[in-house]
Amino acid sequence: MQNxxxxxxxxxxxxxxxxxxxxxxxxxxxxxxxxKFLGLNLTVPHKLLALQMCDVLDESARTxxxxxxxxxxxxxxxxxxxxxxxxxADEIFEIRSHGFNTDADAIVRSINEDLGxxxxxxxxxxxxAGGAGRAAALRLAAEGVSNLFLLNRTEExxxxxxxxxxxxxxxxxxxxxxxxxNGVAELANSLKRHNAAINVFQGYPRDRVDLVLxxxxxxxxxxxxxxxxxxxxxxNKPHFVYDMIYRxxxxxxxxxxxxxxxxxxxxxxxxxxxGAKALELWSGKSAPIAEMxxxxxxxxxxx
Ligand SMILES: NC(=O)c1ccc[n+]([C@@H]2O[C@H](COP(=O)([O-])OP(=O)(O)OC[C@H]3O[C@@H](n4cnc5c(N)ncnc54)[C@H](OP(=O)(O)O)[C@@H]3O)[C@@H](O)[C@H]2O)c1
Numbered sequence: 636m637q638n639x640x641x642x643x644x645x646x647x648x649x650x651x652x653x654x655x656x657x658x659x660x661x662x663x664x665x666x667x668x669x670x671k672f673l674g675l676n677l678t679v680p681h682k683l684l685a686l687q688m689c690d691v692l693d694e695s696a697r698t699x700x701x702x703x704x705x706x707x708x709x710x711x712x713x714x715x716x717x718x719x720x721x722x723x724a725d726e727i728f729e730i731r732s733h734g735f736n737t738d739a740d741a742i743v744r745s746i747n748e749d750l751g752x753x754x755x756x757x758x759x760x761x762x763x764a765g766g767a768g769r770a771a772a773l774r775l776a777a778e779g780v781s782n783l784f785l786l787n788r789t790e791e792x793x794x795x796x797x798x799x800x801x802x803x804x805x806x807x808x809x810x811x812x813x814x815x816x817n818g819v820a821e822l823a824n825s826l827k828r829h830n831a832a833i834n835v836f837q838g839y840p841r842d843r844v845d846l847v848l849x850x851x852x853x854x855x856x857x858x859x860x861x862x863x864x865x866x867x868x869x870x871n872k873p874h875f876v877y878d879m880i881y882r883x884x885x886x887x888x889x890x891x892x893x894x895x896x897x898x899x900x901x902x903x904x905x906x907x908x909x910g911a912k913a914l915e916l917w918s919g920k921s922a923p924i925a926e927m928x929x930x931x932x933x934x935x936x937x938x
Contacts (some may be wrong), residue, residue, distance in 0.1 A: 639930030745904030
């Protein structure tokens, strides 16, 4: 995807993938800086670690609490920090690493463009509270969803995200669903300490849900169970179902949702848009989305 984008922009650059042990991340970032790399992308588990390792953080990295893109920068003749490619190599003396997050906006852009759904005012059932689930929950709250229902196997993790949202985005009605009656009182009591306005209840939302968003890893394997109760899905038939998983292209959740007439999309758009934004940050040019999408789909699906 990146090399296709780079070629379409006519840049003489290369994008390489390197396996780095988390213990070696500071050396990898400093090594790339020393070799005058233009930038880096980072994936799990480096996104959180890199927060402490960048010389400066963009607001996106501070707001969403993770770095997935680094741009190396130097000073131009006027003393302003600019991307490395804007200054001749023999005039580069001081370099800094600038950390960004392009993941969070990519979730919203993909839901907007691939499902045609405007999130402001929507009611969302979010499945999963891992790294991607947390980012999605915060970003959807910032987008102004009206109701956010959080469901996760480890219910305390959903509770922690709910507390964070109720503090940062008090306009969003936030609910945590738990699967057994005892858990309701237990979680509600532990959340009370935070003085947060969070509704804890058992089972599944009884109110209207516009979008079901899967951010669990259930669906990566063909024999995985659905990440939610199929009877609820069949009865409630939300208009939109989005699965962050993009391989397989159609998870069991998406297949079931499609058969019910829901509009569906997988996570390939999310992957595309975080990469496109990274290329824009490095190059200062608009990303050639069509070329990048074609290369990505060819790489992931072989067609
Ligand atoms: N399209 C994209 O660009 C993109 C980007 C990032 C992630 N993703 C996808 O999003 C998914 C989550 O990624 P992540 O980075 O958030 O991973 P993560 O931090 O490891 O979180 C995994 C999530 O899945 C849940 N889960 C795992 N196994 C489960 C099971 N057997 N039953 C019920 N729940 C289970 C976990 O619940 P617990 O909290 O209980 O463990 C947690 O909520 C993955 O499928 C990943 O491929 C896609």
